Amino acid sequence: MSISDELVVSPDDAYEEDINYKLCLVGKFLGARNINFNAMERMLLNLWKPFQGENIRMLGDNLNLVQFYHMADMKMMISGGPWSFNHCVLLIHLLAKGENPEDVHKLSPGFTSKSLAKNLGNVLGSLFLDYDPGVKRAGRNNYMLIWVRLDNRLS
Template sequence: MEDSIAGLSLDDEEDETLQLEVEELNQEISYENCLVGVFLTSSVVHFQAMRSTLASVWHPIRGVSILDLGRERYLFRFYHEVDAERVMKSGPWNFNSHLLILHRLKPREDPLVVQLN
């Protein structure tokens, strides 16, 4: 066991790999095929129930990730453009009788700042 540990070393190639990972973190986040949404309600929306219900109802071709952004906003990331378009065109949507307002994000748009009407 000591022989296998003694053979471990850091060389230039491993340092470059670590540097690439840092650069990837600094890249701009892509919001392609993403929607940002808010529910018109003063009550709390149960995130897990909403996430599973909408994913089940929308039944996207390649899936959807739903993230809680805080400030009562949610990010819906679709993995196929057709899914995002279908959800936008087939609305309005609701959960627990609360209307969901959706906005399709454009490049470089901040989902926490965008106006939802």
């Protein structure tokens, strides 16, 4: 290799080989609290107890990539939920190849309308009460709150 030769590395080449998309989840905690990554990681590893291990990487503000090494471990984690840490619920999404993990949990325009909130609220609870379309950042809604009445009587 001479001094004039260039080494060109595509971001896909650098990142592709260590991600098995069938075993990756993107997780985000809902809530206004700051999440201590090390404490969260220790607690979740203790709760999930994966046989083949896992790797949790911080991708950004309150956004994590969770990579399992066996399908049984990932299925046990998903079926054992919902999960929370420091009173914040963990939202998870199975990452698809080519998907940007940072865009996974953002609501698209139109997904914060009152009619959608009403329909979703009536599915989640027995009666839709109200909604708050959420906080707008850079022209996009990052979340939506829905209040519903739940029947908590045992059947």
